[in-house]
Amino acid sequence: MTQDDKWLAIDDYIVENFLEADPVLEAAQAACDAAGLPAIQVAPLQGKLLMMLARALQARKILEVGTLGGYSTIWLARGLAEGGHVTTLELDPRHAEIAQANFENAGLGDKITVRVGPALDSMAALHTEGAGPFDLIFIDADKPSTPDYFDWAVKLARPGSFIVVDNVVREGAILAAQSDNKHVKGLRAFYARAAADPRVTATAFQTVGHKGHDGLAIVQVTQAPSD
Secondary structure: OOHHHHHHHHHHHHHHHHOOOOHHHHHHHHHHHHOOOOOOOOOHHHHHHHHHHHHHHOOOEEEEEOOOOOHHHHHHHHOOOOOOEEEEEEOOHHHHHHHHHHHHHOOOHHHEEEEEOOHHHHHHHHHHHOOOOOOEEEEOOOHHHHHHHHHHHHHOOOOOOEEEEEOOOHHHHHHOOOOOOHHHHHHHHHHHHHHHOOOEEEEEEEEOOOOOOEEEEEEEEOOOOOO
């Protein structure tokens, strides 16, 4: 058995033990596949982690940057405290339409609002509107903009909020300090910015399995934003 085969087998073993069949999520994924959406949503085990974090935080306000077909959004919404709400940001109107149908099918249409448009514009608007603070913010959108998403996330958070950033390892490409790849450059800039920000404390861990070799960063806001 190769190392990759072992990682896949372990992933399957964990899924068999800790996840049950879920027709709602399976239907959401099937709808995304049928619509030809890219298969870049979080893995089920990472989705459950997001739900558990939301529950641990007793999150009433969650912000997601990057909806795609709404698979991760459903996990997040399942972790909401009573009366809570998820705001999710999506650039592509067609993706947002597919996601909205998935939310309705999941019985979560009243707990999720999709904002369509550039996420940085939407985050600025949320800040102006006083929509925060958000208890949990999940960033899983275009990687070059990750440092800017992070900056806005801190502004939209409170002391104790968590910011989770997906795809922070990228098969080890993150080690390439001189990389010209815009995705790697964006993520390395995020690492540097989070490390230097006195308002947060952060960690990250690698993940392996059916989604390849990647990782998640988890950032806790420790000080109130100055603005």
